[in-house]
Amino acid sequence: MLDLRNVHVSYGRIQVLRGVSLHVDAGEIVALIGSNGAGKTTCLHTISGLLHPRQGTIRYDGKNITHMSAYDIVRLGVSQCPEGRHIFGGLTVGENLTLGAIQRHYRPEIERDREWVLTLFPVLRQRLGQSAGTLSGGEQQMLAIGRALMSRPRLLLLDEPSLGLAPLMVQTIFKVIRKIRTEGGTILLVEQNARQALEVADRGYVLETGEIILEGPATNLKTNQDVERAYLGG
Amino acid sequence: MSVTEYVIQQTINALSLGSIYAMVAIGLAIVFGILRLINFAHGDLMMVACYVAFFLVGSGLGFLPTVAIALLATAGLGLMMERAAYRPVRGAPDVVMLLTSLAVSIFLENVFVMVLSPVPRSFRDVSPAFLDVVNHWGPITVSNVNLVTLAATAVSFTLLTLFVTRTRLGISMRATAEDLIGAHLVGININRVVQVAFFIGSALAAVAGILWAARLGKIDPLMGFVPLLKAFVAAVIGGFGTLAGAVVGAYVLGFAEIFLIGFLPPALSSYRDAFVFLLLIVVLLVRPNGILGSTEREKV
Numbered sequence: 133m134l135d136l137r138n139v140h141v142s143y144g145r146i147q148v149l150r151g152v153s154l155h156v157d158a159g160e161i162v163a164l165i166g167s168n169g170a171g172k173t174t175c176l177h178t179i180s181g182l183l184h185p186r187q188g189t190i191r192y193d194g195k196n197i198t199h200m201s202a203y204d205i206v207r208l209g210v211s212q213c214p215e216g217r218h219i220f221g222g223l224t225v226g227e228n229l230t231l232g233a234i235q236r237h238y239r240p241e242i243e244r245d246r247e248w249v250l251t252l253f254p255v256l257r258q259r260l261g262q263s264a265g266t267l268s269g270g271e272q273q274m275l276a277i278g279r280a281l282m283s284r285p286r287l288l289l290l291d292e293p294s295l296g297l298a299p300l301m302v303q304t305i306f307k308v309i310r311k312i313r314t315e316g317g318t319i320l321l322v323e324q325n326a327r328q329a330l331e332v333a334d335r336g337y338v339l340e341t342g343e344i345i346l347e348g349p350a351t352n353l354k355t356n357q358d359v360e361r362a363y364l365g366g
Numbered sequence: 367m368s369v370t371e372y373v374i375q376q377t378i379n380a381l382s383l384g385s386i387y388a389m390v391a392i393g394l395a396i397v398f399g400i401l402r403l404i405n406f407a408h409g410d411l412m413m414v415a416c417y418v419a420f421f422l423v424g425s426g427l428g429f430l431p432t433v434a435i436a437l438l439a440t441a442g443l444g445l446m447m448e449r450a451a452y453r454p455v456r457g458a459p460d461v462v463m464l465l466t467s468l469a470v471s472i473f474l475e476n477v478f479v480m481v482l483s484p485v486p487r488s489f490r491d492v493s494p495a496f497l498d499v500v501n502h503w504g505p506i507t508v509s510n511v512n513l514v515t516l517a518a519t520a521v522s523f524t525l526l527t528l529f530v531t532r533t534r535l536g537i538s539m540r541a542t543a544e545d546l547i548g549a550h551l552v553g554i555n556i557n558r559v560v561q562v563a564f565f566i567g568s569a570l571a572a573v574a575g576i577l578w579a580a581r582l583g584k585i586d587p588l589m590g591f592v593p594l595l596k597a598f599v600a601a602v603i604g605g606f607g608t609l610a611g612a613v614v615g616a617y618v619l620g621f622a623e624i625f626l627i628g629f630l631p632p633a634l635s636s637y638r639d640a641f642v643f644l645l646l647i648v649v650l651l652v653r654p655n656g657i658l659g660s661t662e663r664e665k666v
Contacts, residue, residue: 231537
């Protein structure tokens, strides 16, 4: 479904990704793990079209999206819930959800998905008219995921959904990730919380200083000694 | 004239002046909120609207159709400005955008000086006599320009508020001003939003320009500078980048200016602009982000 081949990305003269190749198949949850500064967020921003590679290609459903704009990539059905949430704090929760579906026009379907998101995250229903900036961190994260789901993405990119959340909230978020998958979604999950990520994922990649150093089924990565030492605190 | 009557009189004047500043300041704020661009050419849009109106009325067109055409022409110029000058430097460092907008401003002013001469032209024959009529309500006098200004402001602010709260495009615009990355990621068409911001800002500048010229009775190619500066001060006082801040700042400035003229001894009242900028400095010392500005620091 998604296929990155030898992708190089730089910020000015600083090279962040050095020839990253990875792929995500339909119906999979793929985890991308690695320490701070390894290039995980850069990788997602490049897929979403916020950054463009200096070299290499990105294909989605066989289509070359390497140089497409963020706007066109959302249109193709790729949606990202970014690190740091980037919700619209001065707008209401309801308006944030409306914007998640900004490119869709068929109201009954948008309404149905709104109901679905509010069922996934019931707490948002009580907050619909409240401005998003007044939500707690965990609620904001739910809103960010909900907003990303409102575009009805075929591929969902999740960047650090558990960052800075209380353990109970982390569980809720991962429960929802599983639920999205059982409903047929495909997810590329970036996490520092490698244990949790490999727990839900089918496959995983380990990114270190801009390069993929390991890849394989999540169960193998979990028991891999290097991964265990570096990311699982074993 | 009693003190109450005097205050009512000055309040009407202040509301009218503040309204013009507000219309200009909104245009600055709406563009700044999205692009972080301070559009110095914004005042020149007012000037262009006045010249368009001047020549259209001169060629025999009625005042209302003239205003409509001037408004559309100015909005069109605003869109051209965005496409030709600002889009290529979008995302560039702030200084680059600032210099670009100064360049656009100087360019427009000089083209008008060269083609139409720097000599002021009378706007008396352009604005209909109706606007110059002065109403006497007891001891209070109100000119029709002031009434029309207040009405135009009420209508345009109502429309703008409905637009930014009720339509998807308007909500997208607020969202883009809040968080550009978030706006990209939900798939907002940023180019469209920027164009709408320039369209609305330029149209308001056209209305404000014509009302400004109707008050002064003359136009010239550099006429946009003073209202631009005042609107800029208003937007900064109110909290730069927010629409509500621009409006609040504009009225604060309008009231400050009118009441300074009223209460200062005549010897000092010609220094009113100095007092206006003093006000700016004081506000910025007390509230560096403006009256409505958030105290939140800029995020990296």
